[in-house]
Amino acid sequence: MHYAINPIETSEADTVRYVIDAKDSKFTVRATAAGMLSAFAHSPLISIPDFEGEVRLNLAVLENSSLRMVIHSASLVATDVSSDKDREEINRRMHDEVLESDGFAEIVYECSRVSASKTGEAQYWAALQGELSLHGVTRNQVVSARVSVNGDSLRATGEFFIRQSDYEIKPVTAAGGAIRLKDELKFSFDISARKPG
Numbered sequence: 001m002h003y004a005i006n007p008i009e010t011s012e013a014d015t016v017r018y019v020i021d022a023k024d025s026k027f028t029v030r031a032t033a034a035g036m037l038s039a040f041a042h043s044p045l046i047s048i049p050d051f052e053g054e055v056r057l058n059l060a061v062l063e064n065s066s067l068r069m070v071i072h073s074a075s076l077v078a079t080d081v082s083s084d085k086d087r088e089e090i091n092r093r094m095h096d097e098v099l100e101s102d103g104f105a106e107i108v109y110e111c112s113r114v115s116a117s118k119t120g121e122a123q124y125w126a127a128l129q130g131e132l133s134l135h136g137v138t139r140n141q142v143v144s145a146r147v148s149v150n151g152d153s154l155r156a157t158g159e160f161f162i163r164q165s166d167y168e169i170k171p172v173t174a175a176g177g178a179i180r181l182k183d184e185l186k187f188s189f190d191i192s193a194r195k196p197g
Contacts, residue, residue: 014060018154018193020053020069027051029076030186043181044090050075053109055154055193062116067128071107073099093172098164100135108133109141122149126156137167145189152195159188 027048053069076094081087095101111130119125124147132141145158163183164171171181 015056015058015064016195018055018057019196020051020055020191020193022049022051024192025051026188026190027071028079028188030188032182032184032186044078045080046076046094047079048076055156057149057154062118062124062126063114065114065116065126066112067109067130068111069109071109073101073105073107076101098169098172104135106133109143111143116147119146123147124149132162134162135167135169139166154193156191156193157189159186161186 029046029048030043031046032043048071051069051071053067056066058064074095076099078087078090078094081090109130109132111128113129115127115129117125126145126147128143128145130141130143131138141160141162143158143160145156147154147156161184164185165183171183
């Protein structure tokens with residue numbers, strides 16, 4: 001069942017605000033090694049522990065829902081690296097060379113255009129047509145999510161991909177270029193949000 005009701009037929013009373021709970025959420029990025037020596041290289045998993053934001057869910061017309069999320073780039077950290085030395089090196093290069101966290105402290109995703117379908121009791125599929133601001137560049141970014149609403153809480157899960165080059169980020173290389181990280185990054189999320197109060 002697809003919702004397509006004229007936006008003027010709804011009111012603010014139909015909208016419920018949920019605040020993202022980072023502590024009860026999981027958000028990661030997977031970078032994949034490529035190049036001649038990629039079989040010997042690490043494809044790091046990066047954890048995103050520090051973010052905040054809110055969901056405004058319109059219960060009458062899902063298309064009128066919105067999301068704003070802010071990620072604090074300095075918080076990103078490699079999580080599945082066996083060597084402390086390698087972890088420190090990955091984290092240093094990620095913040096100094098890739099994210100340039102000192103100059104670009106926030107990664108922001110804003111969405112006020114949603115396509116949505118109800119898939120079950122309080123279960124939805126949603127495609128968010130938003131804008132991602134990363135490394136000083138803002139681009140359109142579609143994010144698909146499975147959304148479930150349970151009383152005062154909301155949970156959204158899914159994944160999406162971005163190309164670093166779209167955001168003027170140069171992928172990291174090592175071993176004289178024989179090892180490099182692919183341009184494409186995979187983001188996976190399991191986001192929890194709750195009604196404030």
